[in-house]
Amino acid sequence: AQSVSQHNHHVILSEAASLELGCNYSYGGTVNLFWYVQYPGQHLQLLLKYFSGDPLVKGIKGFEAEFIKSKFSFNLRKPSVQWSDTAEYFCADPGGNQGGKLIFGQGTELSVKP
Amino acid sequence: ETGVTQSPTHLIKTRGQQVTLRCSSQSGHNTVSWYQQALGQGPQFIFQYYREEENGRGNFPPRFSGLQFPNYSSELNVNALELDDSALYLCASSLGPGGAYGYTFGSGTRLTVV
Numbered sequence: 001a002q003s004v005s006q007h008n009h010h011v012i013l014s015e016a017a018s019l020e021l022g023c024n025y026s027y028g029g030t031v032n033l034f035w036y037v038q039y040p041g042q043h044l045q046l047l048l049k050y051f052s053g054d055p056l057v058k059g060i061k062g063f064e065a066e067f068i069k070s071k072f073s074f075n076l077r078k079p080s081v082q083w084s085d086t087a088e089y090f091c092a093d094p095g096g097n098q099g100g101k102l103i104f105g106q107g108t109e110l111s112v113k114p
Numbered sequence: 115e116t117g118v119t120q121s122p123t124h125l126i127k128t129r130g131q132q133v134t135l136r137c138s139s140q141s142g143h144n145t146v147s148w149y150q151q152a153l154g155q156g157p158q159f160i161f162q163y164y165r166e167e168e169n170g171r172g173n174f175p176p177r178f179s180g181l182q183f184p185n186y187s188s189e190l191n192v193n194a195l196e197l198d199d200s201a202l203y204l205c206a207s208s209l210g211p212g213g214a215y216g217y218t219f220g221s222g223t224r225l226t227v228v
Contacts, residue, residue: 104149
């Protein structure tokens with residue numbers, strides 16, 4: 001079965017530290033991948049998406065992600081985090097557009113200390 | 115443009131009861147998907163509606179059912195509620211049924227079953 005794995009469940013960083021959150025997907029066909037963020041009490045918001053082309057994807061708020069096909073990975077990065085980045089982050093895979101299903105990872109809770 | 119709105123925001127039901135959750139899609143979006151997010155987990159796909167027809171379904175029992183109306187709004191119905199149905203229920207709308215369109219999420223309905 002298709003799956004998305006996020007191995008970091010809770011990450012704690014100080015402001016200005018660099019961030020990398022891991023995401024691995026299992027689907028071997030056409031790959032589309034998303035990163036969503038859920039700030040406390042708010043709805044899921046799209047950070048960035050990969051469909052094809054340049055494997056380095058730029059998103060909002062200074063986030064980027066790199067698609068590495070050989071590693072089945074799509075890790076999220078930010079060079080310098082801010083306290084306002086405290087949120088839960090989800091990697092998601094449409095799974096080859098089968099029946100509209102978005103497959104989410106378990107999520108990574110990021111806590112940034114001021 | 116308006117986003118995705120869900121009602122109610124919070125709900126408490128007794129085991130065995132039935133519940134209806136509602137979702138208004140973003141303007142111009144014709145597809146609605148529903149997800150269940152248990153505490154500490156990523157959202158799990160329940161089903162998707164496109165042009166008033168169910169377009170895909172996740173691993174949920176038949177007591178989870180839905181509707182989509184001509185204005186593309188949608189309802190999620192859950193019969194014979196169980197304690198494990200306690201979760202945040204998310205609605206997401208999109209321009210079409212495929213994953214490539216991306217999804218706009220609502221803030222969710224928090225259902226507690228006692």
